[in-house]
Amino acid sequence: MPSMVVVQGSGQPTRRVDPRKVHSIICNRKKGEEDQFLVRWKSEIKFASNPPLSWHSLNEIYGCLELLQDYVETWSRVLNVAASRLHPPTKRSTPDSEGESERRASPYINGRSSTPGSRASPVTSVHTTSSFSSTAYSENSTTYIDVYNGVLESKDGLISCRNVSRADIPEILIKNVPTPDMANVARRLGRGGIQNANILIRAAYTRKLEQxxxxxxxxxxxxxxxxxxxxxxxxxxxxxxxxxxxVDPAAQVGCTKCSPHMGRDIGCEYTKKCDCLEYAAVDESRITSPEEKEKYQDAIATGKPTMGFPKKFPYFAEGTKVQHARCLVPFYLHSRRPIYECNDRCRCGPNCRNKNVxxxxxxxxxxxxxxxxxxxxxxxxxxxxxxxxxxxxxxxxxxxxxxxxxxxxxxxxxxxxxxxxxxxxxxxxxxxxxxxxxxxxxxxxxxxxxxxxxxxxxxxxxxxxxxxxxxxxxxxxxxxxxxxxxxxxxxxxxxxxEDEEEMENPGEDAIPCLCGAKKCRKWLWT
Structure with a gap:
């Protein structure tokens, strides 16, 4: 894959299509040395059978990369569907049509498509609101049609296209696009355009990641x-x-008995003082005396607060093993206990051991x-x-x-x-x-x-x-x-x-698991 895309230019200021008015991108071709893509424009008529269409360079559709990605990802399928129109299923001739040759209907309406081998005269198909124009030609091996079903307009450097029906404007039904000829050209000459489009898409995504x-x-x-x-x-x-x-931010409270410097300069040091651990799980293994066990059981039974009982901070503090600093302690790592971190309202300071995520x-x-x-x-x-x-x-x-x-x-x-x-x-x-x-x-x-x-x-x-x-x-x-x-x-x-939990029997629309693990459950969603 080439490392960069070179867009051929004419030296004129770059104009780009108005992405707000683009419906989709539906085909691609090679015009000379330039990769071009067929833009379907939004039509003022809902469900229009012949919305405006126009060909544009990668540079011109740069603001429509999401739509370009949609087309690139379905490129092969779109062209296969179009190619299938070239050889429709053979139908048995009726008695009164015997001997007549069966012709493929032209995708163009009003008879405006040039026959193979002929050259159409150039016709202007652009309505100019600024100094911008384009020319449409017939679609064959040596000449091109650039606009269908409308005229291009340029305003404030943005190109758009609106529906216009006129004798000198080629018309085509959207259900026939891309035509078999378009698909053939895209398949033979358009792979480079798809490759260049992928490079632009990759660069755009990389820029997103940088932000x-x-x-x-x-x-x-x-x-x-x-x-x-x-x-x-x-x-x-x-x-x-x-x-x-x-919950209303005013309801958020922090620890009030802690400070940034309680011995090791790591904020909260004592779980029995940290108010943020009020609802944290109690470390029952450290409740040893009969009196404390009785108090704890009473608190659980009556819903009383568990502050004062032994608890644990969720993370290893600085100063322990280097690789364990800010890592979960086993009490939380090997359980599903919720973690309560300190917050901006706490008095323990910005570098508290209980702040991580x-x-x-x-x-x-x-x-x-x-x-x-x-x-x-x-x-x-x-x-x-x-x-x-x-x-x-x-x-x-x-x-x-x-x-x-x-x-x-x-x-x-x-x-x-x-x-x-x-x-x-x-x-x-x-x-x-x-x-x-x-x-x-x-x-x-x-x-x-x-x-x-x-x-x-x-x-x-x-x-x-x-x-x-x-x-x-x-x-x-x-x-x-x-x-x-x-x-x-x-x-x-x-x-x-958990390992011991059983999977439900898979239904007809179950999705198989592809993880490849030795203990794979075989199904992801049953």
Whole structure:
């Protein structure tokens, strides 16, 4: 693949199509040395059978890279469908048509297509609102038609096209586009254009990654020439949709008995003093005296606060083993206990040992194309230690009803791969399933979107809260559940099942698991 795209120019100021008025990109060709793509414009007439169409260079459609990516990804299929029109199924002749040759209907209407081998006279098909014009020619091996069903306009440097029906303007029905001739040209001469389009798309996606906060995110693909969807939007925090509300920030409280300097200059030092651990799990193994056991059992039975009982901070503090600093302690790593971090209202200072996930990702990641049909994957550029934080799962927070609607409209169980229910506290807080929010990371989120499933994962997701009084909105954080070598693919269990849990019998629309693990459950969604 070439390392750069050279766009031929005429020395005139660059004009680009107005992306707001483009419907789609539906074909490509080579005109001289220039790669061109056929733009279908939005029509003022809904469901128009002959919307405006025009050919444009890669430079001119640069603002429509998402639509260009749509076309590139379906290029072969689109051309195969078009080519099939050239040889329709043979029909038996009726008695009164015997002896007549069967002709393929012309894709052009009003008889405006030139016959093979003939040359049409140049006709102007542009309405100019500034100094911009283009010429349309007949479509054959030596001449070209540049505009169909309309006229081009240029205003403020943006090109658009509007419907116009006139004797000198070639017309074509959209159902016939691309025509077999267009498909043939695209297949024979358009591969270079597709290759150059992929280079532009890859460069655009790389620029998106450069805008993501934190350590650098790389993009690697040695399998094919594709790139992840340009429509995916990287965000730094949740986006709350209709019907979703956080607890009033005024309800957030911090620890009041701690300080930045309590002995080792690491903020909170004593779990019995840190108010942020009020709802954190009690370390029952450290309750040894009969009196304390009795008090603890009474607190559990009556719902009394558990402050004062032995608890643990979730992370190893600085000054312990270097590889363990900020990593999860076993008490949390090997359980599903929720993690409560200190927050900005705390008196423990900005560098408290109990602050980690809220600082964001600190490891360098690589999005890469996997083998075996598993799409894109994620791996780390450095070794990860057991319990080390990787990144959070971000996206839109939607209601349960909206999540159900999106699943139904997707018409595939694969949609569940992007939905994550925020139901960690449903049982303890008496929340009904329909009252819990759901995170949808399909269209916006972070690089963790690309973490694939495995029945034997090396990562695990944990609940992390910065506001102990908000049981419906909290972070989902990925941590390494074992040491992970540099370059090893990151995976987690989409179903979050324990080893002893059984899978349901697969239905007709079940999705097979492709993780390849020795203990693979064979099915992802049943």
């Amino acid at each position: 993501v906060p934190g350590k650098k995110i790389h993009l690697v693909n040695v399998v094919d020439s594709s790139s992840p969807s340009l429509r995916f939007q990287y965000i730094n925090d949740y986006v709350l949709r209709d019907g979703v509300h956080r 809220q600082f964001g990702r600190t490891v360098e990641l690589e999005i890469f194309r996997t083998q075996g049909g598993r799409g894109w994957g994620l791996r780390c550029k450095t070794k990860l230690y057991e319990g080390q934080f990787i990144d959070t799962y971000r996206g839109e927070i939607i209601t349960d009803a909206e999540a159900t609607r999106r699943e139904d409209s997707a018409n595939t169980k694969a949609k569940a791969s992007y939905l994550y229910s925020l139901d960690k506290f449903a049982e303890s807080e008496g929340l009904e399933p329909e009252d819990c929010y759901v995170v949808d990371g399909e269209f916006m989120g972070g690089p963790s979107k690309f973490i694939n499933h495995s029945c034997e994962p090396n990562c695990r997701q944990y609940t992390v809260s910065y506001n102990k009084h908000d049981c419906r909105v909290y972070d989902i954080a990925f941590f390494a559940c074992r040491d992970i070598a540099k370059g090893e693919e990151l995976t987690f269990d989409y179903l979050d099942k």
